Amino acid sequence: MLYREALNLAYHEAMTADESVVTLGEDVGFYGGSYRVTEKLYEQFGAHRVIDTPISEQSIVGNAVGMAIGGLRPVAEIMTANFALLAFDQIINHMAKLPYMSNGKVQLPIVVRFPQGVSKQLAAQHSESYEQMLAAVPGLIVLTASTPQAAYHGLKKAIELDDPVIFIEHELLYNKKGEVDTQARFDPFKAQIVKPGNNITLVSYLKMVDDVMTAVPEIEQQLGVSCEVIDLNSLNPIDTDTLKTSLSKTGRLVMVEEDHKTGGYGAQIVSWASEHCFYELDAPPLRIAGLDTPIPYNRTLELASIPTPDSIAQQIIQWGKQNGL
Amino acid sequence: MLYREALNLAYHEAMTADESVVTLGEDVGFYGGSYRVTEKLYEQFGAHRVIDTPISEQSIVGNAVGMAIGGLRPVAEIMTANFALLAFDQIINHMAKLPYMSNGKVQLPIVVRFPQGVSKQLAAQHSESYEQMLAAVPGLIVLTASTPQAAYHGLKKAIELDDPVIFIEHELLYNKKGEVDTQARFDPFKAQIVKPGNNITLVSYLKMVDDVMTAVPEIEQQLGVSCEVIDLNSLNPIDTDTLKTSLSKTGRLVMVEEDHKTGGYGAQIVSWASEHCFYELDAPPLRIAGLDTPIPYNRTLELASIPTPDSIAQQIIQWGKQNGL
Amino acid sequence: MEKLQLETLYYTMVLGRQFELAAKEHYMQGHISGFLHLDIGQEGLSVAAMQAFAHGDVFTTYREHVMALARGISAKSIMDELFGKATGVSGGRGGSMHLFDPSHFFYGGDAIVGGHIPNAVGCAYARKLQKADNGVMVVFGDGATNQGVFYESLNNAAAQKLPLIFLCENNEYAIGTHIGRVCPFTEMAKKAEPFMPTLSVDGMDAVAVYETVTEANDFIQKGHGPIFIEAHTCRFEGHSMSDANRYRSPQEMDICKDQDPIEKIKPLLDSQVEANLTEKAKQEVAEAVEFALKAPEPELSTLTDHIFCQGGCHHALS
Amino acid sequence: MEKLQLETLYYTMVLGRQFELAAKEHYMQGHISGFLHLDIGQEGLSVAAMQAFAHGDVFTTYREHVMALARGISAKSIMDELFGKATGVSGGRGGSMHLFDPSHFFYGGDAIVGGHIPNAVGCAYARKLQKADNGVMVVFGDGATNQGVFYESLNNAAAQKLPLIFLCENNEYAIGTHIGRVCPFTEMAKKAEPFMPTLSVDGMDAVAVYETVTEANDFIQKGHGPIFIEAHTCRFEGHSMSDANRYRSPQEMDICKDQDPIEKIKPLLDSQVEANLTEKAKQEVAEAVEFALKAPEPELSTLTDHIFCQGGCHHALS
């Protein structure tokens, strides 16, 4: 099943099971969704539950907040992460805070989902990642999905929760194929050990998990080590238990993310590790991330601005050699 | 001179020296500014250069971008950090990116300034800090000021630069008194060593610098150490040289910020230090920050949600004792 | 208007006035802090609007104490909230700007100018989908009509034909800036005209407001879609306790205060009844203050409660 | 319209059409990537608007190749940009959606729907303050009128009486969503009526557009403040190359294509002249493609240039 089909299945099941689940966004209905995630929902559940909105991102989230207050369980799609900036007031000042400000009298079972990241030459206004901003907001749960399995279970869980969830997808994952076991016990709050290993803990999420996995054979061969690859899944809360266990074993941390390095989400993980696993660490942690530049259109520049399997391997090999591996 | 007067002086001088400098924002003109930072500018420079805007934050920054394209040098005031979220699309998708996207053909000499932070019982929608989000955006310079001297020189420099600058103030600093030497050579891009010391490097910025300084005597006495206190001033770029020199000397890092801990700006500093000063560090870095909670109205809860001189001292003393000091 | 209804209207207005005066006093004494926005001068509008729309959901701003009272939320639990006490309507966490009480269909208390308007639209959408009887009312100032999301909301409510009353309290000022200085006209109803029918009313005349809101309510109940009311009003105090109100001349303030909505209704009542009601209102406020002074603060251990849902929750955060 | 002017108009429309067809072809061949929004069907509108407003500043959207051409930016430097080459108008960094050329008073090329509208307002403010002769034009789609910032911009431009033409290209669709499904009406000019005078024009008729924009330009030059033009138009292709255009029926497409703006002008020209112009346009586009194919990519070493200003800069970033 494709990643986007897995999301679609989660939608279908959730909307069938619970009448109060609605979805809204630009082109999600009649058109079928710009990445086809919401395909056929309109036909099946009708225009009242699959709501085509005007291009008004602030209202998309603002309305979702009001719908949730009114007893619905809205799933809002923002077409691309960059446009979510238009809704940051609603996401941060309203969605994340009303439950607290109201002393728990208002609950907001809302999912805001969007794809992010560098796709192919979409340029500076369509290629950003904003997990670091949103994972820093108390009151928001921030989930990601890097496989069809995680997409299905993650979105279903997100819709089930009575709290606001930001559900982040990646544009290049929509056509990724993978098994989806709908009966599996999959906890999106738990980090997944994608590949066990003994000498280096490679932490990542979303599309970078694939790039890390592609880089691993080269790294293992060149350094003569085995790598443990961890997919965080949930960016807030963070499954620090899994991280701690892995670091106790390997003593070495590499954090890989696609976003710009300065202030990127990986800083949180590395900083947590150096606070809490200082004595477990045998080498300085390495952060691999995008450059601190807006994303250029030209393909060569674009690829040079973010980590690739090759650059990941090279940086880790160099770091390994400098640090006694 | 008061902090707000120092800002006001910088405005007066910049607007006198250069006709293309204009300022815009809610109540900045006729009313004199909600924190009196823009007092008397309206009387002196007139309604055309001191522009009262409607409550439309997205337009305040959006218009500033267009003014800069048209050859002006706008200084935009957002009344409070929380409202800046309404302008995040303009700040991030436009102001930070147009120079790059246009291959340098468009330059944007813009300052967006606002106060942030916990003041006194302003509650969840008026108490946030967003430096971590903005310092993570390539294309933005992010400056702060913790003293009247830094406020004066920082704002003057920000207005002089041909690049977009986010200039962050703190609500509780506006009435802080201090010397302003207008002739001093003050580089807002350099971190200031507020107090030299040998055993612990305490890094901070904005109001927390004062709270750290208040905590220092107790810490030094209890642990029998001397603390070096660094005020970062510029959050992007970061003056890593000053940090590195200090850490080489002390071997111990404590990062203090007011914002929520998870994903807070301090994670960037601690993560940088553990990447680049790993072998200099003799103890796990300590991050002191606000709790991961929206800010409550009740004063007791409010104060418990952020670092105070007392809680800073206690946490550092405990950490020091656990780590061989 | 029936006698009993008029008496309730009057009583609640006086209660509101007394409440605000007490809040002002206790702000100056340091029992209340943060931003405190008084509704003095606008009580007729606030109370009549709520009474004419007794059953629907209400979304409003930081200037909402009197509306909350008129909704039936007790003076005690509102005053406690202003005092930051655990017994406050938002547990002391929200404060003056964030009164929430779903049991009275009162959803804040929002301090982002214009930010609650799309929330009201979403709620009206829910109500329409649920085929619920009562519509939604959203109350906001003239200044809020300058936020883009206000127009998005007009458009969405009209496109979806939602049962929603937009009530604009046009007191002509956003803090110290007169609406005429930042808009090309001063009648905010004009902004809504492309999208829906509009009504205009003297907001200093509580009876007129009651009638206009009743008319609007009939309109939305019939499924005709949203409607916009502009109520011209005037606040007697500064924007908040932090505002010295220097931008309005004494003459302008005199004209403003001459329209006191309480004085306007007073002659319609029997003078003995009026005196009794006023006395009762003062009493109620005095009790609320007394209670608030003694009420307990929230426990420190509750500081991080309610960030995520309790009980119904399917997960544990680290 | 004068003969020479008509010929220029026609030539530029054909140049635009040929340019777009070539862009489409080279997208399919993989030489162009990302989002590519073709202006086919709307060339009359794009070209006439620019020619009637030859001296002011222009802010527009991602569907801007033809406008850029009509502004006088060379086909070469635009095609190079689409190919991501160093010789492109934005150095290969911007791509199709981000053409910038201040020397032609052309400021993008913005891909956030509605995001450039307040930028245009700010620029018009600067022009007014500078007492500069030429005003500003901002071009956007019907869908963009649903963004809150659009209304904020109407309000600000009107309140400040700015020399600004709002030009709405109403092709009735935002990607696959018909404007009538998300707005209570389909004439976008209605949204501007509270704020400024509005004009309406058949956007498939280039001569009519030229006249209307000329009229609007006269209006703003006289200091009367902003004006709004709604041009009804129709795009022949999908929203972008990623859109299969399935939401419009063959009948709807036929009606649309019957209004081809190029066919509409053709009869006004001498047929030999027409043929020559078409040939010349094809030639110019062919040369641009040839050039773009060979042009150099930007150097990798320039990747982080221009994030901050160069030369004029007073500081060094770490």
Ligand SMILES: Cc1ncc(C[n+]2csc(CCOP(=O)(O)OP(=O)(O)O)c2C)c(N)n1
């Ligand atoms: C988004 C946002 N911008 C600015 C403010 C600061 N502020 C609070 S109230 C206010 C004026 C609002 O005026 P209006 O809407 O007319 O309401 P009134 O206070 O007159 O009742 C402003 C600017 C805010 N709270 N939120």
Ligand SMILES: Cc1ncc(C[n+]2csc(CCOP(=O)(O)OP(=O)(O)O)c2C)c(N)n1
């Ligand atoms: C803020 C934002 N939201 C959504 C999009 C995705 N998007 C790109 S173009 C478009 C449709 C715009 O329609 P319209 O304004 O009518 O212009 P047209 O494409 O018809 O010329 C959408 C939704 C975007 N680029 N920016």
Ligand SMILES: [Mg+2]
């Ligand atoms: Mg007002």
Ligand SMILES: [Mg+2]
């Ligand atoms: Mg369109």
